[in-house]
Each structure stands twice: as structure tokens, then as C-alpha cells.
Amino acid sequence: MTESIRIAISGGGLAGASLVHALLQYNHLDVHIFESANEFKEAGAAIGCDILIGADGIHSTVRKIIPGEDDAAANPRNTGWWCIMALKPYEEARACLGDEYVDVSDASEYGWVGDGTFLMHNVLSEGSLVQFVVTGSDDTNNMSNQWNRMVAAEEVRKLYAEWPPRLRNAVEKLLCDKAEQPAIYLWEHPPARTYVSGPICVTGDAAHATTPWQGSGAGMSIEDSLILSTLLGQAKTPTQACAGLKIYDQIRRGRTQQVVESSRGTGVVLTGKGEDTGLELEKLRKNTLPRWDFIVDFDAKKHREEAVEMMVKEVGP
Ligand SMILES: Cc1cc2nc3c(=O)[nH]c(=O)nc-3n(C[C@H](O)[C@H](O)[C@H](O)COP(=O)(O)OP(=O)(O)OC[C@H]3O[C@@H](n4cnc5c(N)ncnc54)[C@H](O)[C@@H]3O)c2cc1C
Secondary structure: OOOOEEEEEEOOOHHHHHHHHHHOOOOOEEEEEEOOOOOOOOOOOOOOOOEEEEOOOOOOOHHHHOOOOOOOOOOOEEEEEEEEEEEEEHHHHHHHHOOOOOOOOOOOOEEEEOOOOEEEEEEEHHHOEEEEEEEEEOOHHHOOOOOEEEEEHHHHHHHOOOOOHHHHHHHHHHHOOOOEEEEEEEEEOOOOOOOEEOOEEEOOHHHHOOOHHHOOHHHHHHHHHHHHHHHHHHOOOHHHHHHHHHHHHHHHHHHHHHHHHHHHHHHHHHOOOOOOOOOOHHHHHHHHHHHHHHHHOOOHHHHHHHHHHHHHHHHOO
């Protein structure tokens, strides 16, 4: 007989929201989502937690419960890369970079590789804005707890001084227009030995926060939600739901930790520090794009079928 299973999701970001959306199709799952930000609140009676899913982001509280606070992988780490993100009017960006690189009909993201630096830009908001991201890096020894810092225009100027004139001018005009600007550090999670402890698990950034070099954090959250919702949807009792969490861990941990690792490696390549690529254009061309193959050429349907097979083996059909 199928029992009602109560599920609490902590965090209503992309991981929590996509998961709750996927779980609502199962009538026997009594799902509650809790979000600490003001705009979105859980309303209703307090519930006891059969299953707790931590979708509470990179600062996850739930993650610390799973391996224990003293575990080296309980907390995220600063990779030392920082980035300034800026939105500029389309015409202004186009005047600086030229029609060939800023064109409303071109959805490409352009990335420019320097020696320890990286510049990315793409057109947003139906052509009204252009997003710029400039990157540099610091030695992590002295600032392991810092999440952001101010970067002076002079520092950006210095970092980009050797860049080709058109790009250097764009950086000067578009990104050195204030005396200093806020930058965020790029953090990631060290690989956890498990995402699950009994009836508790983590998903999304709470499980595998990654640097954004391969733009895969949100995609991984959605893949997690596909597998978690499938397994929990199959569970007929809270005990089976716990078995489902274990299978989620087995099937998702390897892939997600591979993406985190690959993303960091891609950051090394894109900031011109790759051992095999350095600043050589042909080598960068040849070696950069294939880094996305395992992320993109991924059969989510097969992944889901594997999870179902493992669940059937564990708890029966
Ligand atoms: C600079 C940058 C660029 C990025 N670019 C890309 C990209 O191009 N493509 C891509 O796929 N990904 C990208 N990402 C990553 C992506 O944004 C994240 O992977 C994704 O948003 C994670 O979603 P999440 O729901 O796991 O976490 P979050 O979005 O952080 O959501 C967690 C939620 O939990 C809530 N919360 C926290 N604590 C509690 C609590 N105790 N109780 C209740 N609620 C709580 C928070 O308020 C928050 O709403 C980027 C990230 C960064 C930093």
C-alpha cells in the first residue's frame, strides 16, 4: 500500500522550485517548501520532516548536517577568481566593440582570453543591454573567507593594459567609468563524500556549487530535480523514500562533481593558464569547446531510466 510521504524542501531557488514543481504530480507526496527570503513564504501548519531536502544554496545549512560541520567538504571554498559584472546600453557597447561583436541578431557569447584575465560579453534584454564580465584572480591564502571586494579602475586598467587596442578601449570606457566597482569571488564546493544522510539530502548549489565557467550550475540543479522527483515519486513508504535518496546520491554525485572539477579546469584555460593551451589561439580553439561535450551530450532520459532500474532493484516494482 502506498503511504503519504511528507517532504520538506529548504530553499526556493532554482533547485527547490524545479523540484517542488516536479514532485507536485505525485498525490502521495505531501510537499512543503520553505524559503528564507521575504518575497516567498511557506504558509501553513508546521510539519515534522519524513524527508528533508536542502536546496538552500551555496551557504547551505543542511549540507553541514550531512557530513558533520568538521568535515573538510562541509563548507565551500574560494577559488580566488573574482569577476565584475556590468550591464551597458547596447549602442554604447556597440560603439566601443564594433558591429561584428555586438549585434542584436547574434545570440553568441563572446569570450576573450588574456594572461590571467578573461572578458565575456553578450547581448541581453532583446537587444537593449550588453552584459560584460571581467575577471581577475587573487591569491587565496589571505582571504579565504571573503565573498566580494571592491576593485579599483586602476587595477582593471593594469590587468588589461596588454590587450589589443579595441578591447582595451572597451574595458576603459565601459568598465573603468567608476573609481571602483564591486566584484564577487567565485566559490565552489569541495567534493562531498555523500549528498545524503538517512532522510536528509542536498541538491543544487547546496550539493555541488560550482564556478560559472561552464554555465552549468542551473542545469545540474534541474537534472537533480529530474532524478530526485522520479525516485521519490516511486517510493511508497518513507523507508523507500530514504532508499531513493541513497540512489540519488549514487547516480548524481559522480556527474555533478565532474562538472565542478571541469568548470574549474575551464577557468584555468579561459584565463590563459592552461598547461596545454596557454595563450595559443589554435590550441585554445581545439581544446576549449570539447570541454562541454560531456555536459551537453548527456542522455537525461537514460540517466533517469538507470535511476528507476536501481530503485526497482532496491525496493521492488
Ligand atoms: C556569477 C555567476 C554566474 C552564473 N552563471 C550561470 C550560468 O550561466 N548558467 C548556469 O546554469 N548557472 C549559472 N550560475 C549558477 C546558478 O546561478 C546556480 O547554480 C543556481 O541558481 C543554483 O540554484 P539553487 O536553487 O541550488 O541555489 P540558490 O539560487 O542559491 O537558491 C537557494 C535558496 O535557498 C534559500 N535559503 C537559504 N537558506 C535557507 C534556509 N535556511 N531556509 C530556507 N531557505 C533558505 C535562499 O534564500 C535561496 O532562495 C552562475 C552563478 C554565478 C555565481
